[in-house]
Each structure stands twice: as C-alpha cells, then as structure tokens.
Amino acid sequence: MAKYSLLASAALTMLNACGKDEEEPNDPDITETDINPDITLSPQINAADAREFDLNNDGVMDVSVGIENYTYSGQPPSNFTYSGVEGMNGTELLTQEESFIFNSPNYGAITLTEDVVTPITEGSTISSSQVTWLDYGILGGAGVYINENITLGQFFGQDKYLGLRIPVAGNIHYAWMRLGMSNDGTSVTVKEYAFRETPFTPINAGDK
Numbered sequence: 001m002a003k004y005s006l007l008a009s010a011a012l013t014m015l016n017a018c019g020k021d022e023e024e025p026n027d028p029d030i031t032e033t034d035i036n037p038d039i040t041l042s043p044q045i046n047a048a049d050a051r052e053f054d055l056n057n058d059g060v061m062d063v064s065v066g067i068e069n070y071t072y073s074g075q076p077p078s079n080f081t082y083s084g085v086e087g088m089n090g091t092e093l094l095t096q097e098e099s100f101i102f103n104s105p106n107y108g109a110i111t112l113t114e115d116v117v118t119p120i121t122e123g124s125t126i127s128s129s130q131v132t133w134l135d136y137g138i139l140g141g142a143g144v145y146i147n148e149n150i151t152l153g154q155f156f157g158q159d160k161y162l163g164l165r166i167p168v169a170g171n172i173h174y175a176w177m178r179l180g181m182s183n184d185g186t187s188v189t190v191k192e193y194a195f196r197e198t199p200f201t202p203i204n205a206g207d208k
Contacts, residue, residue: 050066078147143185
C-alpha cells in the first residue's frame with residue numbers, strides 16, 4: 001500500500017475559500033479554520049477521493065487526505081477500503097507502527113508492519129518532544145484483501161486529532177487537524193485544523 005497509490009487515481013483539488021469558516025482565534029498566535037460544511041471523502045468502487053489543504057493560507061499545500069477502494073470480484077476476491085494522510089512540501093505527521101498478520105496465498109501467514117497515523121486526544125501537546133514523524137500514515141484500512149479479512153489503523157468510529165509539523169522558510173511550525181472516520185472505514189470527514197504562527201512552539205490539539 002504505497003503512499004502514492006492512495007492518491008494515484010484521484011483528481012486532487014485545491015481547497016479554496018468557499019466552504020471555509022475562519023473564526024477569530026482565542027490565541028492570536030494560532031490560525032484556526034473550521035471547515036463548514038465538513039468535507040466527507042467516500043470513494044466509489046475502484047476509485048479514490050482526496051483533498052489538499054493549505055493550513056496557514058500561504059498558497060502552499062501542506063496536507064492531502066485521501067481514501068481509496070479496491071474491489072476485485074475474481075478469485076481470490078477483494079473489497080478493501082483504506083485511507084491515509086500525506087504530508088506535502090516537507091510536512092510530516094505523527095505516526096506509529098502497527099503490525100498485522102496476513103495469510104499470503106503463496107507464503108502462508110506473514111507479519112506485516114505499516115505506519116499508521118497516531119490518534120491524538122484534545123489537549124495533547126504536539127511538539128519537538130515527539131520523534132516519530134513521517135510524510136505519510138494510514139488512517140484506516142478495512143475489508144477483504146485477497147480473501148483475507150484485514151483491519152488496520154486507529155481512527156475507526158472516532159473523531160480525533162492528528163499532529164503535524166510544517167516547514168515554512170526554514171522554520172518548523174506545529175499544527176493539528178481534526179478528522180472523523182466511519183465505523184466501517186468507508187468514509188473520512190475533515191472537520192477543522194489549526195496552525196501555530198510562531199515557529200518551534202508547541203501547540204495543543206484543539207487549541208484555537
């Protein structure tokens with residue numbers, strides 16, 4: 001599940017001012033955007049749905065959120081939907097490794113490890129103290145893949161935050177996004193995000 005596969009068949013569109021409700025922040029050092037209405041991504045069969053986001057409104061895309069379905073009716077059958085977040089232009093997100101067992105038709109049971117997005121609760125600090133930063137992570141994957149039931153990721157049925165660090169003019173800025181995922185993993189909803197204007201300064205998930 002290469003990161004670019006998730007977005008390969010999607011026509012990525014720039015999120016413009018339409019549909020964004022930018023509120024006056026409580027903290028003047030934080031730029032917060034409440035997406036109104038929320039953006040829900042849900043792919044058709046054997047297709048993908050994705051959006052790009054510019055978290056600090058500087059004209060440079062920072063993050064792409066996408067979801068893709070793979071269905072094959074032959075033998076062995078597959079009907080698998082997976083979603084992920086990709087950092088763009090140097091942006092990275094907090095991730096962790098997750099292992100699962102896959103019964104390969106040719107090699108039997110093998111253990112695979114994927115990088116998944118770390119779900120963050122409101123109030124948790126996003127800062128330089130965290131060390132597992134990557135440019136891609138899986139939000140969730142579920143269904144039948146080559147006749148094997150697979151569940152991967154930690155956002156199912158939850159409304160959680162993800163932590164981001166974004167390079168701007170040689171400096172690192174911390175940010176968060178709030179996402180929701182359906183219980184079965186077939187849709188992802190992007191709800192809100194915020195960006196700390198002062199570089200190298202922590203931000204708490206949900207701070208505005």
